[in-house]
Amino acid sequence: MLNTVTETLLMGPGPSLVSQSVRDAMARPTIGHLDPRFIAIMDEVKSMLRTAMETGNDLTIPLSGTGSAGMEASFVNFVEPGDAVLVLINGVFGLRMREVASRLGAKVTALEFDWGQPVVPGRVRAALAAGSYDLVAVVHAETSTGVRNPVEEIAPIVAGTDALFLVDTVTSLGGVPVSVDAWGADIVYSGTQKCLSCPPGLAPLTVSERGRDRLRRRTSPVPNWYLDLTLLTSYWEGAKRSYHHTAPINMIYALHQALANLIDEGLDATHRRHAAAHERLAAGLPRLGLSMLVDEGSRLPMLNAVTVPEGVDEASIRRRLLEEHDIEIGAGLGPLAGKIWRVGLMGETARSEHVDRLLAALGDVL
């Protein structure tokens, strides 16, 4: 059955195209998780993640799960039962944050915005003036709608309070600047299968010193042994590394190579490439009679929500793109199911030739 797997142009909401160098890295021989050579690779991964996330945070590691495990870890370590949490919601991933925090016994306040519209900083300021919170959480790139939330405007508002600031950068990291230290964000997680162009399976996470202080002051044990950051750091930090769980060795090889590729190209150049691919797509869609869901100022370059025209069966278009053109694009989620396609221009996918191939294929099947 594995021989059915052939090169497909991945233009959905992730995974994105994975380059041959990353696939080759992943296929290198497995070595032990405490082998000195592997420890050296781990140290380089941490260092390259700090570059990618623009942070000096010591605690900057990939967790052994997908981006959703990053969300889980971010709440389960930093929220205790009864803590007041403010979640800014304008899509599926904001809703998921509310669900994750609620299950952990937090008192969650949801500040909701229209799907397809960005979070409004003024409303965040008003909410933080009206109530006291232990943590404020927002999704930088809302993958369900294609909206870029103004984290750089929200950050200084949260910084004026005692709340920790938690940011989901699963879809943004590698495609637009993720400036953890400049934002003053305390907990930031991501995923590997979006703009890092690595297969899914790991969740990069970084935590500020303020975040670590909060962790040290917890009064209850973290109710998740697997994602307990204090235990994880005994494996990822320090001169003597202790076994916690067996790290996903080959996935970490892949992330190492993906980060090296990103840094080789340069963050600025990578961001420009994402922007250029997006602009090429945005310019081409109207020629096919298609339009974007999100207003120009709030669009994400790597996740483009394209409105499905009246009378078009969106699923059959996706099926034909996949079967006849080897191109995958994504469906809408939740209230946007059936109403939009989600076109990913992430990592290796974000190249003009791929945009042109999609536009030509759409012209064929529409």
Place this chain on the structure above:
Amino acid sequence: MLNTVTETLLMGPGPSLVSQSVRDAMARPTIGHLDPRFIAIMDEVKSMLRTAMETGNDLTIPLSGTGSAGMEASFVNFVEPGDAVLVLINGVFGLRMREVASRLGAKVTALEFDWGQPVVPGRVRAALAAGSYDLVAVVHAETSTGVRNPVEEIAPIVAGTDALFLVDTVTSLGGVPVSVDAWGADIVYSGTQKCLSCPPGLAPLTVSERGRDRLRRRTSPVPNWYLDLTLLTSYWEGAKRSYHHTAPINMIYALHQALANLIDEGLDATHRRHAAAHERLAAGLPRLGLSMLVDEGSRLPMLNAVTVPEGVDEASIRRRLLEEHDIEIGAGLGPLAGKIWRVGLMGETARSEHVDRLLAALGDVL
């Protein structure tokens, strides 16, 4: 740094050697997690896992984390705060079960046995006669000591109660029979990097119908969104699959190939190969003046605890094996640190030529 990674004979407690076919599978092109071709691969993985675990359980899937995520999922889904849990402990992984269950608010009773000795069924019977439990948990192959616990004798004792029976088969699956249905076990998890000879990163899990009933009768939400089995089954089961999290696509390719290799060779033949490698090692150690920690009747074939001779610096021996012979063996954990080496004969590692190479290398460095 990745070019420092070369073929190493992995004879530690996992990861084990990964065959080229599995590495090639892992390096195949990434496709979408809802691509019909990937759904077909998932279905084959489920089916092959049922064969490997000797079960007809519908709910038989790989979780998106390492073996320790399997442990976490097994407790967090099936234990609610205040539940009475009996954990049988004779090593690090039994202790870990106690820790995981305690963090979830269970009332945990630990029935402890000497490290290096197996669980005694009579004491389990007495404990279950004296108290009422919602769940009984045991480790089949205690990786920290090399002891095989008599799950087949414990199972009928637990079956006479209302408790769910949870078994850790991280190290045993693929090396000795894991007979989930014959045992009547309700929740059984494993890992990929031991006798399945696949890189670390996934946790096979199977759940009986009785286990699923318990899950449906929960009164509180599972306090772990990422590992919530009810949500996971909406992605892994049924005609219409819903997005939960992005599956680790390439790791699942690797598991698919590893399971196909196991089934091609045949479970019985694979188990015989593990037994033969173990016997060859056990026969060779005395010639080097070395002995095994565990009594013959309770030894695991795939994890051999070898006593460090008086006056020998165990760490320097491990280092020399790695640096001079490209062979990794494992150290002792907890109270056995410094006292034993752990020699893994798992999956592809369990071959006579590897045993001979280790014995020769040990003869050289001792």
